[in-house]
Amino acid sequence: MTTTTPTDTPGTPDTAAERPSWLRDHSELGVSLILLLLGGLVLTDALTMTVDVAQRGPVGPRTVPLVVGAGLLLVAVLLAVDVLRGGRGEAEGGEDVDLSEPGDWRTVLLLAGVFLGFAALIGPAGFPLAGALLFWGSAYALGSRHLPRDPLIAAALSLLTYVVFDTLLGVPLPGGPLMGVL
Structure with missing residues (x-):
């Protein structure tokens, strides 16, 4: 005859590490906090923007930032209320990802280095x-x-992008020393 202890019952965690914490169950609140901060930043920037008084029409340069900032604040509050009421985001069904595997930090660091190198080189190299x-x-x-x-x-791809933006769309991009040769 076997006896069961309280830790052997199905559905109960054996250790404190397996017990879900409040923060883990409400991790979406972090996204809500980021949206709240971003919305506050956008609204503060829009409200402190200097605007020419001779504005034509009802829509000025503050309109879009005010709408975006207010929308970010609204989404942040709605997300926080949903999470606190027990709502959870659904797991991605279309991805074939093994969440037990660690992240590929080599790829992330290589991409970060490439983007930083691009940012450093765009001025001097074009x-x-x-x-x-x-x-x-x-x-x-x-x-x-x-x-x-x-x-x-x-x-x-780079030359095509440069030509489309610089020539066709009129968005000036730095040409660098190669554009003097071509």
């Missing part, structure tokens, strides 16, 4: 060269190892 390094570095960090093909595709 968009075409910095963009090519961004596209090629991102492809490399994400696993592509086609060395003859990837830099060529990255250069073509």
